[in-house]
Amino acid sequence: MPRDVNRRKSRQEDFADCLEECEEKKRDGNMLQMTAELIPTLGGRDNTYSATRWVEDVESNAEIFDWTPLQKLLIAKRSLTGTALLWLRAERPHKSWEELKTALLKEFPDHLDVKAVHELMSSRKKQPNETCQDYMLVMKELGKRGKMPDYVAIKYIVDGIIDRETNKMMLYGVTTYGELKDKLKIYETVKSKLKLEDEKARAKPIERQIRCYSCGELGHTSRGCPSREKGVKCFKCGDFGHIAMSCKMATSQENRPEKEVQQWRYQPKQENPRRLMFGSVGTSSSANFTSSNSDNVGGIVKQDDNMTFVSEDVKQIVNKGSSIMKKNKPLKNLKINGNKEVSALIDSGSEVNLINEDFYSTLSVPKFEDSLVLSGLGFSKVFSLGQCFDAHCSLEIDERSYKKVTFHIVSNDCMPYNIIIGQEFLKNVVMIMNGGAVSLFPKGEEWLASINCYPCTVDLVGPVSNPVLKEKVVRLVEGYKPQQTKDAPVELKIILKDDIPVAQRPRRVSPKEQEEVDKQIKQWLEDGIIKVNDIG
Missing domain, CATH: 2.40.70.10 (Acid Proteases)
Structure with a gap:
């Protein structure tokens, strides 16, 4: 009898251990699924999130949550999308995380240099549906990847906010992200208040003064006009009993009193x-x-x-x-x-x-x-x-x-x-x-x-009064064609010497005058007034 009791207790303990082990595996599975969602997806085409950064995220989370090598490989494969997923399907199966990491870094190298980061940050602008804090964090990540100082990245952040410079004045001069975060909160508060005031100003109705169309006076309508018994009023002369179409007074605007014109024609302006x-x-x-x-x-x-x-x-x-x-x-x-x-x-x-x-x-x-x-x-x-x-x-x-x-x-x-x-x-x-x-x-x-x-025209003949004669002369001039009638038996032979240049001088003179110039230069050389300058 005691043996049966011990056997029954042993079975109950085994069942409890098995149930506890199942619950523990279930908890581990749920924990693994929740921690796997912390790994961002890698598409292979996003310049702002490289494969090197993705590998660091996988390894840091694996160390925190104590993943096994098999769990690390499984989660990494499930995080690949887009081009990276197509590459994984085209490759042979990777049996370990280290093998997958080496092949992935070789296929998708981090080619984003400092120049590219500067170009990305200069072109990145704050979107209308994006909060200032979200925009700051995205730009901060780009600045860390480019290894640029914080004050440089903050300048890009301020320039990317599309607004008037007077509204962004409070953001200039900030050098740390903590100070920038506080300034951005103040900036968003001020912007929301300005927007609310503008909406209230637009929703405010415009007060208009009531004017009588019978007499032109302010403060009452035509139904309660005190001058209604006098009849219609002429808006040209200001008298009652007739209208402007039947008015015998001159229609010139200058003859009308300025005060009367202002009373009925113009509405007083409330603003400018x-x-x-x-x-x-x-x-x-x-x-x-x-x-x-x-x-x-x-x-x-x-x-x-x-x-x-x-x-x-x-x-x-x-x-x-x-x-x-x-x-x-x-x-x-x-x-x-x-x-x-x-x-x-x-x-x-x-x-x-x-x-x-x-x-x-x-x-x-x-x-x-x-x-x-x-x-x-x-x-x-x-x-x-x-x-x-x-x-x-x-x-x-x-x-x-x-x-x-x-x-x-x-x-x-x-x-x-x-x-x-x-x-x-x-x-x-x-x-x-x-x-x-x-x-x-x-x-x-x-x-x-x-x-x-x-248009420019050339008058070949000049002031000739007779048009017929002028036409004949013009026709002779335009139709003239020179023709050679004789050959002159004269030939010119040019003999070149080494000491005399062929090119003409800037100031050309006749041969006789050139002889006189040469004599004068020779005399000055003998007297020592001038001397030869050997440049070569």
């Missing part, structure tokens, strides 16, 4: 926006050129509830779209950034250069914040969505390049053209406009030489 003037074929909801609620009396401007001024002349132009299309507009074909061809409107009335949002999205240039406010007809205001400037934008017009051009981005429904070239660009060039044709030249006199060209 930049001017933006361009024509549009058709109506636009955002431009507010027309309004269904506006009233029109005698062709004079009226306003709606939104204080948008509309004139009868503007309405007529908008309604005659077909006639406007026939007119030649000052359009110019150009290339932006060397590859995008577009037709741009040349507008000398616009103070800035504009680009619409759709066309900007096709360009691979960064956008910077901009708080510019544009105004046009009826004092309607348009907020700029941003700007692109300096080395990011260049134009090519008529095979001439213009660099560092600034464009302000506006929404599509505010501008019927892809690009508008304004005074910001035109003030630096010479513009010649003839109808719808526009020619742009750089400032200077080089291009004038090709314009002032005149």
Whole structure:
């Protein structure tokens, strides 16, 4: 009986040991799978992550987690992707980690030198969806691979942040990564606050004053006008009882009192926006050129509830779209950034250069914040969505390049053209406009030489009054052909001497005069006034 009990206990202990061993193997398998995910993949084509660095990562993790040689070989093979995986499949099976490491380093050598690292860091820019800390760590790794000092790599990091120099001023002068990390946190905080303030400023509604379209006074509408019983008001003479179309007063603007003109024609400006003037074929909801609620009396401007001024002349132009299309507009074909061809409107009335949002999205240039406010007809205001400037934008017009051009981005429904070239660009060039044709030249006199060209004609006869006689003389001169009639029996033989050069002197004289010159030189040599200079 005791023997059976001991046998039963032994079986239970063996089962417990087996179960514990299975649990331990399961834990080891899970641990191996989790630690294997720490090894980055090696594709063989990434210059920023070499095979040498990958081998160091594998060996350091194997030492930390106590991998066996077989586990190290298995994890290394599973970490190969792309070109490296194709190479592994094409090679014979490697039986050990050392054999795989030697063959891998021979196939994918680390050919990234210091020059290549400098080029990579100078071309690497911070992406819009990338945080400053992630960008700093990527650049820090490149700097360590190039074995460059920390302060040099930090300069590349600061230059790679696309922003105004005034905003990046706090980052200059940093020499350590710890200090740079703290400065980048402050920089991101300031940028987020500036962006929030800009969004609040754009979302703030613009207060407009109410104006009566019956009398032109501020502070009330036409429904509650105190002068409503007097009838309609003429906006030419300022009297009641008739409209401007029936006014007998001269239409000259100079005869009208300046105070009266300012009361009804102009809306007081709340700010000082930049001017933006361009024509549009058709109506636009955002431009507010027309309004269904506006009233029109005698062709004079009226306003709606939104204080948008509309004139009868503007309405007529908008309604005659077909006639406007026939007119030649000052359009110019150009290339932006060397590859995008577009037709741009040349507008000398616009103070800035504009680009619409759709066309900007096709360009691979960064956008910077901009708080510019544009105004046009009826004092309607348009907020700029941003700007692109300096080395990011260049134009090519008529095979001439213009660099560092600034464009302000506006929404599509505010501008019927892809690009508008304004005074910001035109003030630096010479513009010649003839109808719808526009020619742009750089400032200077080089291009004038090709314009002032005149055909040159040679008058063979001179001032002859008789045209028939002149034609005969010209025909004789042009038709003359010399012909040899006799041979002169005279021959000239040139005898060359060693002491007399064949080449002519700069100042040629006759033989008799040359004899006199030689005599004078000989006399001066005998008197010691001059002497022979033997250069050779």
